[in-house]
Amino acid sequence: MRVRFSAPDGAWRDWAPALRAALPEADLARDGDPAGFDAIIYAPGGDITDFTPYRRARIVQSLWAGVERIVGNPTLTQPLARMVDPGLAQGMAEYCTGWVMRAHLGMDAYAQDGVWRNGTVPPLAPERRVTILGMGALGRSVAAMLGAVGFDLCGISASGRAVSGLRVHPVGDLDRLLGQAGILVCLLPDTDATRGLLDARRLALMPRGAWLINPGRGTLIDDDALLEGLAQGRPGHAVLDVFHREPLAPDHPFWAHPAVTVTPHVAAETRPATAAPVVAENLRRAMDGRPILHLVDRARGY
Structure with missing residues (x-):
């Protein structure tokens, strides 16, 4: 050969x-x-x-x-x-689980400034809805790891094809399900059907303060719409690992935005x-x- x-x-x-x-x-x-x-x-x-x-x-x-x-x-x-x-899938599952846990536990709420903030206790994992947009091999790996923690999981895929132990909906249900997504994990591929899928209208459907985690493809999200949505608190924070152009330009507004965390395309290798x-x-x-x-x-x- x-x-x-x-x-x-x-x-x-x-x-x-x-x-x-x-x-x-x-x-x-x-x-x-x-x-x-x-x-x-x-x-x-x-x-x-x-x-x-x-x-x-x-x-x-x-x-x-x-x-x-x-x-x-x-x-x-x-x-x-x-x-x-399998190594790529494991890496993606670890990345998503780490950031979901950070969002779920509110780890960024505890400024190290001497103020004792014990008035808010995070819910338990079964009380937190995590929506996974994209249920291919990577989405299923992420779901398996998050499911082991106990999160209330919901999957969305183009086909709505069943995945054992998980509620999976067709992409036609996206608008309705975005309103229930406390944490949204985006793992869709880059296709004609997915580019710009999360536009201003759809981002506005997310609950105020929800987290968006995108290690899938940068083309899924309209950058300008995301910046406007963040200003309105929908979503409340975005973790972005992929972008329309990479490397992300040093002067891109994502770098300095207080509600954006940029990681340099390291979610899955x-x-x-x-x-x-x-x-x-x-x-x-x-x-x-x-x-x-x-x-x-x-x-x-x-």
Whole structure:
């Protein structure tokens, strides 16, 4: 099996040892005759922009969970698989649980200024509604960890497909459910249907003081609408890990806003040690003619 690795230069150093250990039968290469490759491992920033010459390739395996930067490439006719990595899912669940707990317990309410503020006690987790917008693999991982804490969970997905132990609603119920979302966790992909989904009208439906946590995609939220909503207390605080343009510009108003916490796209990282076995399994499946895992639906964009 001859495999082309197309990713930014620094990625090769990190990925090559893990891929060789997980897929010892493969001949990994960073360049060569396109017609000679059986598979492509891809990350945005790599040198392949035209997939037409890779006629023999049976799979393009993305190293990223999000595929918006490749799925619309008209030269890509090979099957495309997105990354669903247990390490990435664990990292996302830990990030979301940490920030949900901070919001739930009101950790920012206790200024270290000598004032004894014991008049407000947070509710217990079952009394707090946490709404998860996006119930793919990452959403389910987040729900499992938050469910173990005991939160009152509600899921929203494009399909409304059932998830064991969780109430899941179709996205058509979003407006109604936003009014009940004490904490909203956003994990939707970047598609035509999700861009700008949280606009001024929808943000105004959130309860006053609610928290919005977005480690999914920056395009989900209208930035100007969010700033206006924060001024009205709907939401009361936003934790943002993803943005329309990254890195976030140093003069962007999010940095200095007292009701915004910026984190630099660190919620979930694809880790070679846990992701390389996923790549290996999928490439073997493609070579054997078996169903490919996490195959991207081109029409839906994920």
